Amino acid sequence: MTKGLLDIEALDRAEIESLLTRAVDFQPLQTQRDKRLDLLDGRLVVNLFFEASTRTRISFEIAAKRLGADAISISAQGSSVSKGETLLDTVSTLSAMKPDAIVMRHAASGAPHFLARHLPTIPIINAGDGQHEHPTQALLDARTILDNRASLEGLRVAIIGDILHSRVARSNIHLLSKFGVDIVLCGPAPLVPQDLKHIAPGVSITHDIKQALRDTDIIMMLRVQLERQNETNFPAGEYSRFYGLRAENLALAKPDAIVMHPGPMNRGREISTEVADSSRSVILSQVENGIAVRMAVLERVLQ
Amino acid sequence: MAKLLIRNGRVIDPANRIDRVADVLLANGIVRGVGENLPSRGAEEFDATGLIVAPGFIDMHVHLREPGFESSETIESGSKAAAAGGFTSVCCMPNTSPVNDTAHLTRYIIERAKQVAKVNVFPIGAITKGSAGEELASIGAMQAAGTVAISDDGRPVMNSRVMRRAMEIAASFDIPVIDHCEDLNLSAGGDMHEGLASLRYGLRGIPACSEDVMVARDILLAEVTGARFHVAHLSTTNAIAMVAEAKRRGLRVTCEVTPHHFAIHDLEITPYDSNYKMKPPIRCSHDVAAMIEGIKAGYIDAIATDHAPHSVTDKMQEFERCPFGILGLETAIGLSLECLVHPGHITIERMIELFTTGPAGILKLNRGALTPGLPADVTLLDLESKWTYDVNKSASKSRNSPFDGKVFRGRAVGTIVSGELIWQA
Numbered sequence: 104m105t106k107g108l109l110d111i112e113a114l115d116r117a118e119i120e121s122l123l124t125r126a127v128d129f130q131p132l133q134t135q136r137d138k139r140l141d142l143l144d145g146r147l148v149v150n151l152f153f154e155a156s157t158r159t160r161i162s163f164e165i166a167a168k169r170l171g172a173d174a175i176s177i178s179a180q181g182s183s184v185s186k187g188e189t190l191l192d193t194v195s196t197l198s199a200m201k202p203d204a205i206v207m208r209h210a211a212s213g214a215p216h217f218l219a220r221h222l223p224t225i226p227i228i229n230a231g232d233g234q235h236e237h238p239t240q241a242l243l244d245a246r247t248i249l250d251n252r253a254s255l256e257g258l259r260v261a262i263i264g265d266i267l268h269s270r271v272a273r274s275n276i277h278l279l280s281k282f283g284v285d286i287v288l289c290g291p292a293p294l295v296p297q298d299l300k301h302i303a304p305g306v307s308i309t310h311d312i313k314q315a316l317r318d319t320d321i322i323m324m325l326r327v328q329l330e331r332q333n334e335t336n337f338p339a340g341e342y343s344r345f346y347g348l349r350a351e352n353l354a355l356a357k358p359d360a361i362v363m364h365p366g367p368m369n370r371g372r373e374i375s376t377e378v379a380d381s382s383r384s385v386i387l388s389q390v391e392n393g394i395a396v397r398m399a400v401l402e403r404v405l406q
Numbered sequence: 407m408a409k410l411l412i413r414n415g416r417v418i419d420p421a422n423r424i425d426r427v428a429d430v431l432l433a434n435g436i437v438r439g440v441g442e443n444l445p446s447r448g449a450e451e452f453d454a455t456g457l458i459v460a461p462g463f464i465d466m467h468v469h470l471r472e473p474g475f476e477s478s479e480t481i482e483s484g485s486k487a488a489a490a491g492g493f494t495s496v497c498c499m500p501n502t503s504p505v506n507d508t509a510h511l512t513r514y515i516i517e518r519a520k521q522v523a524k525v526n527v528f529p530i531g532a533i534t535k536g537s538a539g540e541e542l543a544s545i546g547a548m549q550a551a552g553t554v555a556i557s558d559d560g561r562p563v564m565n566s567r568v569m570r571r572a573m574e575i576a577a578s579f580d581i582p583v584i585d586h587c588e589d590l591n592l593s594a595g596g597d598m599h600e601g602l603a604s605l606r607y608g609l610r611g612i613p614a615c616s617e618d619v620m621v622a623r624d625i626l627l628a629e630v631t632g633a634r635f636h637v638a639h640l641s642t643t644n645a646i647a648m649v650a651e652a653k654r655r656g657l658r659v660t661c662e663v664t665p666h667h668f669a670i671h672d673l674e675i676t677p678y679d680s681n682y683k684m685k686p687p688i689r690c691s692h693d694v695a696a697m698i699e700g701i702k703a704g705y706i707d708a709i710a711t712d713h714a715p716h717s718v719t720d721k722m723q724e725f726e727r728c729p730f731g732i733l734g735l736e737t738a739i740g741l742s743l744e745c746l747v748h749p750g751h752i753t754i755e756r757m758i759e760l761f762t763t764g765p766a767g768i769l770k771l772n773r774g775a776l777t778p779g780l781p782a783d784v785t786l787l788d789l790e791s792k793w794t795y796d797v798n799k800s801a802s803k804s805r806n807s808p809f810d811g812k813v814f815r816g817r818a819v820g821t822i823v824s825g826e827l828i829w830q831a
Contacts, residue, residue: 112606191722211724212608213678220679221722233726235608273608298602 107204107226108400109215110236111277119242119278122399126246129395132169141171146405149202150176151194152230153209158366158390159230159239163206166397172203172405194218198225204404206230212270226404234268240365241274243396247389248321251361255282261315261356262286263346264325264373265294265336271365272325273302280305289315290325290346291337312346316355324348324364327373342372349375353383361385409433410825411446412784415454419461420759421775430459432782432825440776452827454786457819460758461775462494462783465735466765467559467584467638467662467710470496470527472518473511474503479715479803481515484735485523486801487713489829491735492818494783495526495773496713497765500537501560507532507543509551516552524828525821526783528554528771530584533572539563542572549581554769557584559638562620564590569624573633582634582660582768585624587645588685592616597726599687603672609725612687614642621645625652625659636768637661639712641686643696650705660768662710664734665741666808668697680721680728681808684714698751701760708764709757711738715804733807737795739787740814747789748815754789761785786820788831793817 111119132138148167152160160176167174177197188196194205204226207215212233219227231237248255260279266272266288279286280303288295288308300306309315316322327342348362362374362384370376379386412430417440419425429444430437465488471479479487481498488496498515500506506515512529519527531548535541537558545556556576562585563569569585576583593616598604600611621637625648628635640646640661652659666684671691675682682688700706714731721728742760746752766774773781797810821829 189719189722190724209724211726213726214724216678217724233608234610267605270608273606296605298605301602302606 409449415459587620782825
């Protein structure tokens with residue numbers, strides 16, 4: 104099978120380190136006047152977004168273009184998908200147009216794996232599949248952590264929120280676990296099932312945010328998936344009180360702890376504006392690193 | 407073929423406590439006798455030396471998809487798959503289109519089967535009209551037309567009051583009620599068993615308790631109504647414990663398990679391969695062990711396949727979007743031998759019982775034994791022959807099996823229906 108990037112779970116530590124190291128080379132481009140390299144000149148990347156996304160799609164587009172590749176973005180709305188075409192037919196049609204890689208976001212977990220099995224000649228990069236994984240998000244998160252810490256080893260990372268439905272959490276758990284990080288998952292019990300502690304080594308669970316935050320190096324807040332609140336997983340009105348990150352509970356973490364969020368944020372719900380905009384927040388650095396990391400991924404897949 | 411004499415096979419007939427090398431004489435569609443050195447008297451002879459000669463296997467839970475979904479399966483193709491799997495009789499669930507909820511449709515299925523089916527086909531009628539779970543179907547009329555049980559399989563009867571009434575009426579007609587036990591509020595949106603694997607793959611879980619609470623409810627209702635209640639495709643540790651307790655208390659409760667529920671667990675499935683998507687889902691290793699223990703202990707009355715063909719187009723979708731169900735008829739014996747008999751969990755006699763007297767007794771089919779006078783249905787088994795299941799050569803119209811390419815030891819090598827050898831390996 105052609106080498107794409109379907110998930111973090113299957114990547115070994117050396118591959119992750121290689122991508123994170125290479126991303127460093129691309130970071131300075133963000134501030135240069137001439138931001139374009141021609142490492143992938145003449146290559147075609149198709150961004151196939153079956154689920155609404157702005158930041159990830161644009162980040163991949165910019166990453167491709169900065170490497171000199173042509174990038175075409177297609178969304179499900181208005182495409183043949185909305186006319187009832189199957190996923191396999193859509194991508195088969197696109198593959199006949201000979202792209203060099205497909206970046207895909209899809210609401211169904213495993214959709215990129217399904218395609219990779221049936222279209223083994225085109226590398227597929229997972230830009231987020233359902234509730235499964237979002238591998239480039241975990242890579243950019245790791246890059247952001249490493250911009251603030253010497254290494255991942257020995258860190259204590261709290262991931263707080265709706266873990267059950269979060270592809271960001273899954274990818275981060277797999278990545279951080281490979282580096283021996285102490286990972287604390289925290290959120291309402293229906294959104295943090297006990298079996299999650301067996302998903303990777305080094306994972307523990309608490310439903311008490313104070314316990315999760317205590318002596319923590321890195322705080323990863325997750326978006327409250329408002330669209331799922333009708334499932335009565337947790338009373339929406341109480342979420343902020345018990346699981347929101349505010350200045351007073353942030354004080355429980357290490358003094359130099361950083362606050363991360365994959366966005367989009369629900370200010371006043373999972374995170375207070377005061378914290379989101381504080382000097383501890385590296386949320387915009389995450390967005391910036393997204394481009395460098397995705398450049399590294401595209402280069403790895405296409406070269 | 408008027409007469410067939412099956413010579414020198416190891417005859418295993420649990421109903422008559424026979425396990426010895428003997429001959430079996432079939433004539434004019436009925437069993438004439440079992441014994442040593444039976445005179446041929448003009449019968450065609452079949453040398454079964456080295457084979458097991460068993461009563462015809464019965465699969466009490468299949469989906470033949472006709473009428474309505476003929477692109478997935480027909481009565482003809484499904485019966486061919488049954489014959490190729492060693493089954494002489496199948497019971498077809500009513501979730502066709504239209505749903506088999508009338509005597510008229512029951513008669514249609516029976517007549518159609520007479521025209522095209524290789525094996526005996528016994529319809530199961532719906533509990534409620536359209537299997538919608540609201541208004542009771544005409545249970546008595548369907549039974550008079552040939553329905554052998556009632557079930558809304560594919561769906562549970564969620565309304566407890568409706569289920570109670572159905573059981574009361576079923577009890578008065580002495581027809582078994584087969585329930586697909588699933589609390590839809592607990593399983594809503596689920597795609598696979600809720601556990602570590604579902605968390606890892608980011609797929610929504612179907613918790614074991616969604617089955618358990620309905621089994622519990624139905625056992626309570628069976629006690630209140632005196633109905634014969636049968637749990638379809640039972641798959642959880644707690645459900646089997648409740649059935650065992652109900653049996654101890656003398657309630658008329660029976661259950662079946664499918665081969666895939668004792669063959670594989672959720673951590674063994676190929677992620678996102680829709681051939682592993684079925685309801686109930688492949689459970690965890692703990693539940694798989696409980697199924698095997700339940701079979702050993704005698705709590706499970708029958709093995710049924712829940713043969714659920716779906717066209718390639720329907721299955722070739724994202725896991726979350728494709729329909730539930732897999733083929734089962736042609737791999738059931740191989741899986742049962744591999745998972746139950748070869749490891750020594752049960753004897754071959756017990757396995758045959760689960761495919762013959764078990765389902766026959768639940769459905770009162772007057773089959774499943776080599777008793778003289780019963781229909782001449784026979785399954786011939788070779789316990790040692792190695793073979794590979796190639797789903798592309800399946801007699802079914804569909805191809806949705808997770809066992810494609812699997813190498814088995816032991817299989818059916820001949821299927822005899824009404825004294826006719828209708829399939830031979």
